[in-house]
Amino acid sequence: MTNKKTVSFSKKTTNIFFHILTNCNLNCRHCYINPEQHGRNTLPLSVITSWLDAFAEKSRIANVIFLGGEPTLHPDLASAIKKAKQAGFASVTVDTNGYLFHDVLSKLGPDEADYFSFSLDGPTAAVNDRLRGQGVYEKCTAGIRAANRRGFATSLIYTVSQSNIHDLDRMGPLLEDLGIRRFFIQVIGIRGKSAENRDEKLQVSREEWIRIVPEAAEKIAKRGITVTYPKVFLKPEETFECTGLVADNYFIFPNGRVYRCPLCEDFPIHSLCFKDNQLAETERLNESDFFNLSIPEGCVMNKLIQPQNLSYGSNGIPEYKIACCMLKEEIS
Ligand code: SF4
Numbered sequence: 001m002t003n004k005k006t007v008s009f010s011k012k013t014t015n016i017f018f019h020i021l022t023n024c025n026l027n028c029r030h031c032y033i034n035p036e037q038h039g040r041n042t043l044p045l046s047v048i049t050s051w052l053d054a055f056a057e058k059s060r061i062a063n064v065i066f067l068g069g070e071p072t073l074h075p076d077l078a079s080a081i082k083k084a085k086q087a088g089f090a091s092v093t094v095d096t097n098g099y100l101f102h103d104v105l106s107k108l109g110p111d112e113a114d115y116f117s118f119s120l121d122g123p124t125a126a127v128n129d130r131l132r133g134q135g136v137y138e139k140c141t142a143g144i145r146a147a148n149r150r151g152f153a154t155s156l157i158y159t160v161s162q163s164n165i166h167d168l169d170r171m172g173p174l175l176e177d178l179g180i181r182r183f184f185i186q187v188i189g190i191r192g193k194s195a196e197n198r199d200e201k202l203q204v205s206r207e208e209w210i211r212i213v214p215e216a217a218e219k220i221a222k223r224g225i226t227v228t229y230p231k232v233f234l235k236p237e238e239t240f241e242c243t244g245l246v247a248d249n250y251f252i253f254p255n256g257r258v259y260r261c262p263l264c265e266d267f268p269i270h271s272l273c274f275k276d277n278q279l280a281e282t283e284r285l286n287e288s289d290f291f292n293l294s295i296p297e298g299c300v301m302n303k304l305i306q307p308q309n310l311s312y313g314s315n316g317i318p319e320y321k322i323a324c325c326m327l328k329e330e331i332s
C-alpha cells in the first residue's frame, strides 16, 4: 500500500541549494543556469566553507544540496562535502548529471554524502539524449550504478516537459533496475534556456499534468520507491502559500546572489547576497516584495514569467490557482 501526503512548508527546516560553480560539461536544452545572472566563476573551497558558516546556527536543521553547473567539475567537491558534514548539517546531497568528475566517489565514504541525486529525463537514451545530449543516458546510468556499488544512496530527478511527459510512466522498471530509492519529478520552469526559446512550448497543460503525473507517480511508488512531485495546479479547496513567506530556502550562486524563490533567478531581484562572506539583505525592490502580493492566479512569479499554464473563464476569472513551485506531494 502506498501513502500519499503533501509535504507542508515549514520554517523549522532550512534548505540550502548551493551552486558552487556554473560551469558544466553538458548543454541541456532546458538548462536553467543563466551565466549573465549567476556568474561564471568557481568558488574556492575557503569561500564555500565561509558561506556555509553563515548558516552555522541552524546547521542541525539545514539540508545542503551542492549543485552547479556540474558540481563534480569542482576539484574540491569532496572536501566541501566533508566540511559540511563536519559542520553538522542535517544532510548533504550532490545533484549531478552523472559524469562524476575528479573520481569523486573514491574520495568519499558512503556515510559522508547522504545522497547522490542524478538528473535523467527519460527511460531510454532516445528520450533522454534528445534533451540532455548524445551519450548522456549511458554515462548517467553508469554513474548511478557506480555510486550504488560503492554503497552511496542514490536518487533521480526527472524534469517533466512537453518533450517527455508521455515517457514518465515507463521509468519504474529502470529505477528499480538502477537501485534508486527516491524519485523526484520536477516540472519545467521557463527560465534560463527555456526562457530564451519560448517558441518551443515546453510547458505542460493542467489537463495533461493531472491525467499523467499522479498516476505515473503512484505506479512507480508501488515498486517501493519514494516519489515526490510538484503539485503545480491547486484544487479549489486547497490553500495557496508562497514559500518565500512560510519556508526557509536559500538558492546561492557563485557570484554571491542569494534568492529565496527559484522562479526569480533570471532577474537581479535576489533579496540576499554575500558581502565579505556575510549574508546581507539587498535593497528593495526585490523578490521579497512579490511574496506578499495576493493575486487570483496564485503564484505571482508564475504569472509573470510562465503564464501559459494559466486558464481563464469567459468572465476573466482564473479557473484555478498555480501552487508555489516548491509545494510537493510525496508517495511512499
Ligand atoms: S547538467 Fe544541469 S547545469 Fe549542466 S547543462 Fe544540463 S541542466 Fe544545465
Ligand code: SF4
Pocket: 241, 242, 243, 244, 260, 261, 262, 263, 264, 290, 291, 298, 299, 300, 301, 302, 323, 324, 325, 326
Ligand atoms: S514560486 Fe511563487 S509562490 Fe513560490 S516562492 Fe516564488 S513567488 Fe512565491
